Amino acid sequence: xxxxxxxxxxxxxxxxxxxxxxxxxxxxxxxxxxxxxxxxxxxxxxxxxxxxxxxxxxxxxxxxxxxxxxxxxxxxxxxxxxxxxxxxxxxxxxxxxxxxxxxxxxxxxxxxxxxxxxxxxxxxxxxxxxxxxxxxxxxxxxxxxxxxxxxxxxxxxxxxxxxxxxxxxxxxxxxxxxxxxxxxxxxxxxxxxxxxxxxxxxxxxxxxxxxxxxxxxxxxxxxxxxxxxxxxxxxxxxxxxxxxxxxxxxxxxxxxxxxxxxxxxxxxxxxxxxxxxxxxxxxxxxxxxxxxxxxxxxxxxxxxxxxxxxxxxxxxxxxxxxxxxxxxxxxxxxxxxxxxxxxxxxxxxxxxxxxxxxxxxxxxxxxxxxxxxxxxxxxxxxxxxxxxxxxxxxxxxxxxxxxxxxxxxxxxxxxxxxxxxxxxxxxxxxxxxxxxxxxxxxxxxxxxxxxxxxxxxxxxxxxxxxxxxxxxxxxxxxxxxxxxxxxxxxxxxxxxxxxxxxxxxxxxxxxxxxxxxxxxxxxxxxxxxxxxxxxxxxxxxxxxxxxxxxxxxxxxxxxxxxxxxxxxxxxxxxxxxxxxxxxxxxxxxxxxxxxxxxxxxxxxxxxxxxxxxxxxxxxxxxxxxxxxxxxxxxxxxxxxxxxxxxxxxxxxxxxxxxxxxxxxxxxxxxxxxxxxxxxxxxxxxxxxxxxxxxxxxxxxxxxxxxxxxxxxxxxxxxxxxxxxxxxxxxxxxxxxxxxxxxxxxxxxxxxxxxxxxxxxxxxxxxxxxxxxxxxxxxxxxxxxxxxxxxx
Numbered sequence: 119x120x121x122x123x124x125x126x127x128x129x130x131x132x133x134x135x136x137x138x139x140x141x142x143x144x145x146x147x148x149x150x151x152x153x154x155x156x157x158x159x160x161x162x163x164x165x166x167x168x169x170x171x172x173x174x175x176x177x178x179x180x181x182x183x184x185x186x187x188x189x190x191x192x193x194x195x196x197x198x199x200x201x202x203x204x205x206x207x208x209x210x211x212x213x214x215x216x217x218x219x220x221x222x223x224x225x226x227x228x229x230x231x232x233x234x235x236x237x238x239x240x241x242x243x244x245x246x247x248x249x250x251x252x253x254x255x256x257x258x259x260x261x262x263x264x265x266x267x268x269x270x271x272x273x274x275x276x277x278x279x280x281x282x283x284x285x286x287x288x289x290x291x292x293x294x295x296x297x298x299x300x301x302x303x304x305x306x307x308x309x310x311x312x313x314x315x316x317x318x319x320x321x322x323x324x325x326x327x328x329x330x331x332x333x334x335x336x337x338x339x340x341x342x343x344x345x346x347x348x349x350x351x352x353x354x355x356x357x358x359x360x361x362x363x364x365x366x367x368x369x370x371x372x373x374x375x376x377x378x379x380x381x382x383x384x385x386x387x388x389x390x391x392x393x394x395x396x397x398x399x400x401x402x403x404x405x406x407x408x409x410x411x412x413x414x415x416x417x418x419x420x421x422x423x424x425x426x427x428x429x430x431x432x433x434x435x436x437x438x439x440x441x442x443x444x445x446x447x448x449x450x451x452x453x454x455x456x457x458x459x460x461x462x463x464x465x466x467x468x469x470x471x472x473x474x475x476x477x478x479x480x481x482x483x484x485x486x487x488x489x490x491x492x493x494x495x496x497x498x499x500x501x502x503x504x505x506x507x508x509x510x511x512x513x514x515x516x517x518x519x520x521x522x523x524x525x526x527x528x529x530x531x532x533x534x535x536x537x538x539x540x541x542x543x544x545x546x547x548x549x550x551x552x553x554x555x556x557x558x559x560x561x562x563x564x565x566x567x568x569x570x571x572x573x574x575x576x577x578x579x580x581x582x583x584x585x586x587x588x589x590x591x592x593x594x595x596x597x598x599x600x601x602x603x604x605x606x607x608x609x610x611x612x613x614x615x616x617x618x619x620x621x622x623x624x625x626x627x628x629x630x631x632x633x634x635x636x637x638x639x640x641x642x643x644x645x646x647x648x649x650x651x652x653x654x655x656x657x658x659x660x661x662x663x664x665x666x667x668x669x670x671x672x673x674x675x676x677x678x679x680x681x682x683x684x685x686x687x688x689x690x691x692x693x694x695x696x697x698x699x700x701x702x703x704x705x706x707x708x709x710x711x712x713x714x715x716x717x718x719x720x721x722x723x724x725x726x727x728x729x730x731x732x733x734x735x736x737x738x739x740x741x742x743x744x745x746x747x748x749x750x751x752x753x754x755x756x757x758x759x760x761x762x763x764x765x766x767x768x769x770x771x772x773x774x775x776x777x778x779x780x781x782x783x784x785x786x787x788x789x790x791x792x793x794x795x796x797x798x799x800x801x802x803x804x805x806x807x808x809x810x811x812x813x814x815x816x817x818x819x820x821x822x823x824x825x826x827x828x829x830x831x832x833x834x835x836x837x838x839x840x841x842x843x844x845x846x847x848x849x850x851x852x853x854x855x856x857x858x859x860x861x862x863x864x865x866x867x868x869x870x871x872x873x874x875x876x877x878x879x880x881x882x883x884x885x886x887x888x889x890x891x892x893x894x895x896x897x898x899x900x901x902x903x904x905x906x907x908x909x
Contacts, residue, residue: 120614121501122516128578132253134483142477142844146259158875159694162363162635164266165177165178165690165697166186166187166265167265167764168180168184168186168265168267168287169249169267169287169289170182170184170267170273170276170287171276171540171581171595172249172276172280172473172528172530172540172581173530173540173544174533175533177267177688177699178637178688178689178697178699179629179637179688180636181593181627181628181629181639181641181686182269182270182271182273182641183269183270183684183686183699183701183703183743183780184266184267184268184269184270184699185207185208185209185267185268185745185759186265186268187203187263187265187266187268188264189262189263189264189265192263192266193636193906194749194802194818194846195555195800195820196304196859196861196904198261198333198335198638198903199257199258200212200227200245200257200286200537201214201224201227201256203266203268203286203429204229205822205842206761206798206822206847207268207798208743208759208760208761208796208797208798209231209232209233209270209741209743209761209763210229210230210231210236210268210796211230211233211612211613211791211792211793211824211827212227212228212229212230212870212871213227213228213230213235213791213871213873214226214227214228214693214870214871214894217310218790221347221387221389221485221487221489221491221892222387222388222389222870222871222892222893222894222895223384223387223389223450223451223485223487223683224258224354224382224384224398224451224453225451225453225483225485225516225518226518228241228242228791229241229242229245229286230242230243230283230317230371230791230792231243231268231270231283231284231707232270232271232283232284232703232739232741232763233739233741233763233764233765233788233789233792233793233794234282234283234680234705234707234739234789234792235789235790235791235792236626236647237710237711237712237713237731240647240648240711241255241279241280241647242282242283242284242647242678243280243281243285243286244277244280244281244285244286244426245257245287245288245748246277246285246286246287246288247260247285247286247287247288247290247376247378247457247459248287248288248289248290248374248459248461249287249461249475250281250455250457250459250461250476250477250524251277251278251522251524251546252478252479252522253479253520253522253524253546253548254479254481254520254522254548254550256453256455256481257288257455257457258358258380258382258453258455259333259356259358259359259360259378259380259455259457260288260290260360260378260457261331261333261358262290262291262316262331262360262432263288263289263290263313264289264290264291264292264327265289265423266286266287266288266289267285267286267287267289268284268286269281269284269285269286269287270283270284270285270688270743271283271641271643271684271703271705272284272623272625272643272644272680272682273285273645274597274599274623274643274645274646275579275581275595275596275597275623275624275625275643275645276579276581276595276597278544278546278575278577278579278597278599279573279575279577279599279601279648279887279893280647280648281548281645282645282646282647282678282680283590283645283680288409290329290360290362290376290672291316291318291329291331292329292362292364292374293318293319293328293362293363293364294318294319294320294327294329294699295319295320295323295324295327296319296320297314297317297319297320297909298317298318298319298908298909299315299317299318299319299908299909300314300315300316300906300908300909301314301315301906301907302314302315302612302904302905302906302907303904303905303906304902304903304904304905305902305903306337306859306900306901306902306903307899307900307902308337308338308339308340308350308900308901309336309337309338309900310333310336310337310338310658310900311335311336311337312333312334312335312336313333313334313883314331314332314333314334315331315332315333316329316330316331316332317329317330317331318330318362318403320791321703322570324366325365325366325367325786326364326365326366327361327363327364328361328364329361329362329365330359330360330361330362331359331360332358332359332360332807333356333357333358333359334356334357335355335356335357336353336354336355336356336370337353337354338350338352338353338804339351339352339353339354339385339388340352340388340895340896340897340898340900341388341390341414341898343386343418343419343420343421343423344417344418344419344420344493345420345421345423345492345493346421346423346424348424349385349386349423350385351385351386351387351388351389351419351421351895352385352386352387352388352432352895352897353384353385353386353450353540354382354384354385355382355383355384355485356380356381356382356383357380357381358378358380358381358487359378359379359380360376360377360378360379361376361377361451361852362374362375362376362377362467362697363375363376370464370465370466370467371462371463371464372462372824373460373461373462374459374460374461374462375458375459375460375462376457376458376459376460376791377456377457377458377459378455378456378457378458379454379455379456380453380454380455380456380880381452381453381454381455381457382452382453382454382483383450383451383452383453384447384450384451384452385448385449385450385489386421386450386487386488387450387451387487387894388419388894388895388896389417389419389487389491389892389893389894389895390414390418390419390491390892390893390894390895391414391419391491391492391891391892391893392407392411392412392414392867392890392891392892392893393415393418393492393588393877393890394877394889394890395415396412396415397889398412399705400779401724401832401834402778402779402780402781402830402887404778404887404888404889405889406778406834406835406874406887406888406889407829407834407835407891408793408834408835409836410826410836410837410838411829411833411835411836411837411838411869411872411891411893413867414893417598418492419492420492420493421449421487421488421491421492421493422488422493422494422509422511423448423449423488423734423872425447425449426505426507426514426898427505428504428506428507428557428562428563429486429513430506430565432513432515432555432557432563433446433447435553436515436563436564437517437555437565445484445517446484446485446486446515448485448486449486449488449513450485450486450487451483451484451485451486452483453481453483453484454480454481454482454483455479455480455481455484456478456479456480457478457479458478458479459475459476459477459478459907460474460475460476461473461474461475461476462474462832467652468532469531469532469533469534470529470530470532471529471530472527472528472529473526473527473528473529473530473542473774474526474527475524475525475526475901476524476525476526477522477523477524477525478521478522478523478660479520479521479522480519480520481519481520481521482517482518482519482520482732483517483518483519484515484518484545485515485516485641486513486514487513487514488511488513488514489512489513489514489556489845489876489878490510490512490752490877490879491875491878491890491892492879493509493511494509494510494511494512494879495509495879496509496510496879496880497509497510498510498559499881500559500560500881501559501560501561501562501651503562505557505562505563506559506562507557507559509559509879510880510881511559511879512556512557512558512559512878512879513556513557514554514555514556515554515555515556515565516552516553516554517552517553517554517555518550518551518552519550519551519552520548520549520551521548521549522547522548522890523545523546523547523548524544524545524546524547525544525545526542526543526545527542527543527550528540528541528542528543528579529541529542536584536585537582537583537584537585538583538584538644539580539581539582539583540579540580540581540582541578541580542577542578542579542580543576543577543578543579544575544576544577544578544579545574545575545576545577546573546574546575547572547573547574547575548570548572549570549572549573550569551570551738552570552571553565553566554566554878560881560895561883570606570607570611570884571603571604571605571651572604572605572606572651573601573602573604573648573651574601574602574604575598575599575600575601575602575648576599576600577598577599577600578597578598579593579595579596579597579598580596580597581593581594582594582595589630589631589632590626590629590630590631591629591631591701591714592626592627592628592629593602593625593626593627593628593629594624594625594626595624595625595626595627595904596622596623596624596625597622597623598620598621598622598623598640599621599622599623599646600618600619600620600646601618601619601620601621601646601649601677601845602616602617602618603615603616603617603618603619603648603649603650603651603879604616604651605651605652613800613830615651615674617651617674619646619648619649620678621646621677621679621829623643623644623645623646624642624643624644624645625641625642625643625644626639626641626642627639627640627641627642628641630631632788633688635690635691636645636687636688636689636742637687637688637689638685638686638687639685639686639687639688640684640685641682641683641684641685641686642681642682642683642684643682644679644680644681644682644683645679645680645682646677646678646679646680647677647678647680647711648677648712649674649675649676649677649678649872650675650731651712652675652731653675654666654671654672654673654675654730654732655667655671655672655729656733662718664720664766665718665719666730671730671732672732672733675711675731675732675733676709676711676733677709678707678708678709678711678733679707679708679709680705680706680708681705681706681708682703682704682705682706682707683703683704684701684702684703684704685701685702685703686700686701686702687699687700687701688700695748695749695750696746696748696749697746697747697748698745698746698747699744699745699746700741700742700743700744700745701741701742701743702740702741702742702743703740703741703743704739704740705738705739705740706736706738707735707736707737707738707739708715708736709733709735709736710733710734710735710736710737710770711732711733711735712731712732712733712734712735712770712771712773713730713731713771713773715881725901727788728856734769734770734771735767735769735770736767736769736770737765737766737768737770737789738765738766738768739763739764739765739766740764740765741761741763741764742761742764743760743761743762744758744759744760744761745758745759745760746758746759753803753804753805754801754802754803755801755802755804756799756801756802757798757799757800757801758797758798758799759797759798759799760795760796760797760798761795761796761797762794762795762858763792763793764788764794765788765789766786766787766788767784767785767786767787767788767789767831768785769785770785770831771783771784771831772784772787772830772831772832773876774829774831774832774888775830775831775832777886777887777888778832778887778888784831784832787828787831787832787833788828788832788833789828789831790827790828790829790830790831791827791828791829791872792827793824793825793826793827794825795823795824795825796823796824796825797821797822797824798819798820798821798822798823799820799821800817800818800819800820802816802817802818803817803818804816804817807849810849810851810852812851812852813849813850813851814849814850814851815847815848815849816846816847816848816849816850817845817846818845818846818847818848819843819844819845819846820843820844820845820846821841821842821843821844822840822841822842823839823840823841823842824839824840825839826838826839826840826868827872829872829873829891830874835872835874835891837868837872837893838869839868840853840866840870841864841866842861842862842866843862843863843864844859844860844861844863845859845860845863846858846859846861847859847860852908853907853908853909854905854906854907854908855904855905855906856903856904856905857903857904857905857906858901858902858903858904859901859902859904860899860900860901861897861899861900861901862896862897862898862899862900863899864882864899865898865899866896867895867896867898868896869893869894869895869896870894870895870896871893871894872891872892872893872894873891873892873893874888874890874891874892875890875891875892876888876889876890877889877890
């Protein structure tokens with residue numbers, strides 16, 4: 119991979135490590151827990167403390183379905199990103215193939231929890247860092263985790279906007295009052311390099327402490343670009359750094375400040391295209407794909423990634439949003455992310471706490487990709503100026519900028535009281551800009567500032583927990599939320615559409631604990647997903663609005679509503695050597711936003727086809743989720759988790775079906791892009807090596823399975839099931855570890871995402887029906903060595 123950025127954020131954090139070890143060695147030796155104590159704690163199956171209800175409590179005491187991973191778990195699995203977390207978590211999928219384009223990359227991803235695939239332009243779940251929302255869900259620069267919580271089911275009562283299907287809360291490692299840290303280096307096949315480090319300790323003992331971290335990551339792609347000899351598709355690189363300060367001027371007051379910066383610089387995405395000649399069926403008389411999708415043809419994937427004079431002109435003079443120094447100069451993606459948060463907490467002598475959380479995020483990215491998806495075999499006979507492409511390749515650039523501000527205040531009672539309560543208010547403002555530039559073989563260079571979206575959300579929330587008896591607890595939580603959604607003209611910033619929606623979102627739970635090691639619960643909760651900042655009736659010429667209204671289209675796109683009914687259990691046996699949790703749920707998703715293609719007859723002209731988003735859908739979802747951690751002997755630790763996530767479209771449309779057959783009814787089908795069955799497990803066996811002091815040798819196997827996903831609500835075509843196996847063999851002591859690994863050991867090539875599309879390079883393309891399928895391609899077998907030193 120070509121490294122295009124010279125500044126390495128890692129250097130500052132890594133350089134501190136030897137200085138801190140040298141200057142603070144005595145205090146570190148006296149005050150820090152021994153590495154052996156840490157090792158014992160991390161290797162024993164334990165219960166993770168989570169903050170799913172805005173207070174610290176055992177995951178086994180929370181009446182919410184949670185998959186919680188400790189920092190040690192994530193390090194052992196080498197999980198660093200939301201994408202990697204999704205891959206190992208049953209009941210989760212991720213779709214990074216963007217509708218209407220031929221790209222699969224890290225710029226935009228649709229996170230899917232419990233099978234709730236979002237409509238285009240919306241999300242059903244959100245990402246948080248230390249409880250602070252990230253409005254667009256992009257988190258690539260945070261890796262120094264204390265733990266990560268995957269919360270399943272509606273979390274609107276406590277987390278607010280766009281937590282309809284669930285939420286991910288990433289909790290970073292906290293500063294300590296003793297010097298500690300680590301350095302880690304990984305090297306592997308395809309120039310895989312991952313350098314990480316963190317260091318922390320007191321600045322003013324007992325008053326001010328810090329933790330700094332940095333990462334440098336680069337990896338070549340797994341797939342040869344058959345159109346450009348010597349080039350790979352899927353190159354990735356990230357440089358990130360973070361700094362956290364913990365200020366405790368008194369026993370009652372604490373101030374936590376956290377900042378992160380990250381820079382991503384990727385090559386052309388690992389995208390494949392199934393071509394029209396591979397069609398294996400007819401849909402409405404049109405050749406397409408049915409059943410399990412075929413492999414790529416020989417000579418694929420291919421992408422013309424040559425930088426031509428036309429592209430150089432685009433870089434120099436066609437940048438609709440970004441300044442010139444932020445523009446891209448190669449196929450792929452560049453992104454800059456910044457995150458800042460401040461948490462202030464004051465605890466009174468009576469145990470009441472007052473908390474303020476402030477968050478700021480800025481994320482900007484530019485992606486250049488061949489919208490055709492493949493290197494074009496057709497000669498360009500339409501434009502012949504100095505900037506024209508030789509063939510009908512179609513370079514396309516999208517520039518996107520997102521920024522947000524959030525503020526939350528809350529007051530909480532003593533957590534040990536019989537009646538526990540919490541009340542607070544929150545505010546979130548987010549604004550996104552998007553524009554594009556293209557070198558189209560029909561018309562040449564052009565660019566446009568395409569859209570600006572904005573939302574403002576106010577909320578008030580409360581939580582009540584009351585212990586009726588020593589074994590029965592009732593919880594009542596709720597949020598009143600007001601969402602204002604705006605769409606602005608990209609060029610003038612004038613508001614074209616504005617709508618406010620108000621909702622009350624309750625959650626009621628009953629817990630029963632027959633003994634300290636077992637909890638049973640039942641929960642009802644409601645979630646809301648904000649409507650879209652568009653008015654379908656304003657998206658067509660005024661003379662056609664009445665025709666759309668006659669077909670059920672209304673002004674605005676209302677919020678989606680989810681009613682969740684859930685029952686579960688959590689507990690432990692054999693003195694904590696077996697920890698388990700499970701739940702069943704039934705959800706009713708109403709007012710689902712669906713994309714519909716409608717036909718409007720026009721006198722003396724061809725019919726007008728219009729794609730609109732409307733609230734015409736209802737989906738019923740049901741599922742079963744189980745999780746277990748066991749340590750049958752001191753040497754053996756095992757983990758197993760699985761999920762069944764099923765869905766049935768009770769009322770809804772399928773834009774793909776409408777285009778292909780003229781009938782868009784998807785009733786009775788399953789939602790696309792989501793696995794019905796998923797499984798994740800691992801086992802580790804470790805034994806001491808007496809001749810090497812405190813060293814032990816370990817072997818570890820990991821297995822992940824996810825069933826195939828449909829490409830549309832029509833349920834015609836489906837990806838194959840994906841089974842990925844990893845192996846690790848290592849030697850570790852209290853502070854030093856060496857590990858050899860192979861991931862995707864059996865070279866699974868199952869597509870990671872799928873999206874129907876058109877053969878865009880073909881000048882004769884009519885766009886009347888779909889004829890290609892865009893697929894995301896996985897990381898192939900990778901082997902390497904990892905070394906880590908903890909101090």
